[in-house]
Amino acid sequence: ARSGGALFLVDAAQTAGHLPLNMAALPVDLVACPGHKGLLGPLGTGLLCLRAGIEERLQPVRQGGTGSHSEDIQQPRSLPDRYESGNHNAPGLFGLEAALEWLSGQGVKQVAAREQELTARLLDGLSSLRNIRIAGPADAEQQVAVVSISAIGFEPQELASILDESFEIETRAGLHCAPGAHRAAGTFDKGGTVRLSCGPFTTEQQIEAVIAALADITD
Known part of the structure; x- marks a missing residue:
C-alpha cells in the first residue's frame, strides 16, 4: 500500500494499553485509538499519532478556532494545532493524562x-x-x-x-x-x-x- 502512495493507518482501539506499541518499529503512517478503552481514560478522548513527515498530506477537516492563531481563517501549520479546532475536552484530557501516567508507572x-x-x-x-x-x-x-x-x-x-x-x-x-x-x-x-x-x-x-x-x- 505504501509503495503505491497510500497511507497506512492502524486502528489500535483494542490494543493500545493492552499491548506494548512502538510506532517507530512498525511500517505504519498513523495509529488511531480511543482513550477510554485500554488507555483507561474518560469517554470523549482519543489519539491520532502521525509518522513524522506526513502532516502535509493530511488536510484538516475543520478550520479556525485554534486559539493560538486567531488572526488566521485557516489552520496553522504547526502541530497539534493544525488538526485541533474549537474547545478541547479539557477534563477528559486531564483524565487521560492521569491514566497514561498510571499505565506508564505500571508498565x-x-x-x-x-x-x-x-x-x-x-x-x-x-x-x-x-x-x-x-x-x-x-x-x-x-x-x-x-x-x-x-x-x-x-x-x-x-x-x-x-x-x-x-x-x-x-x-x-x-x-x-x-x-x-x-x-x-x-x-x-x-x-x-x-x-x-x-x-x-x-x-x-x-x-x-x-x-x-x-x-x-x-x-
Whole structure:
C-alpha cells in the first residue's frame, strides 16, 4: 500500500494499553485509538499519532478556532494545532493524562502479562461450558484481553441483560462497531456476540464469577 502512495493507518482501539506499541518499529503512517478503552481514560478522548513527515498530506477537516492563531481563517501549520479546532475536552484530557501516567508507572508489558493470565483463565473456563461458543482463538497468547462469546439458545442482547440484571456483570453485546468483522466471523446474522474484557483491575474472583454465572444461565 505504501509503495503505491497510500497511507497506512492502524486502528489500535483494542490494543493500545493492552499491548506494548512502538510506532517507530512498525511500517505504519498513523495509529488511531480511543482513550477510554485500554488507555483507561474518560469517554470523549482519543489519539491520532502521525509518522513524522506526513502532516502535509493530511488536510484538516475543520478550520479556525485554534486559539493560538486567531488572526488566521485557516489552520496553522504547526502541530497539534493544525488538526485541533474549537474547545478541547479539557477534563477528559486531564483524565487521560492521569491514566497514561498510571499505565506508564505500571508498565504496559506488566499490565499485558497480567491481562493475559486472566484471559487464559477466562478462556479455560468458557471452554468447559458446553453451550458457550468462543468467537476467535481460545488461546490467550493469540489475542488481547477481549473475548467474544455466544450462547446456544440466547440472543446476544438477552444474554447480556441476564448477566447485568441477575449477576451485576457488565458486558457489551451486539456488533461492536465492527459489522465487517462479525460477517467474517459468521456472527453478523445472529446479532453479534457478547464481549467480555479483562483489565488491569480485574480479579481472579471476578473471572470465576463470570464463568459460574454463564454456567448457571446456559446449562
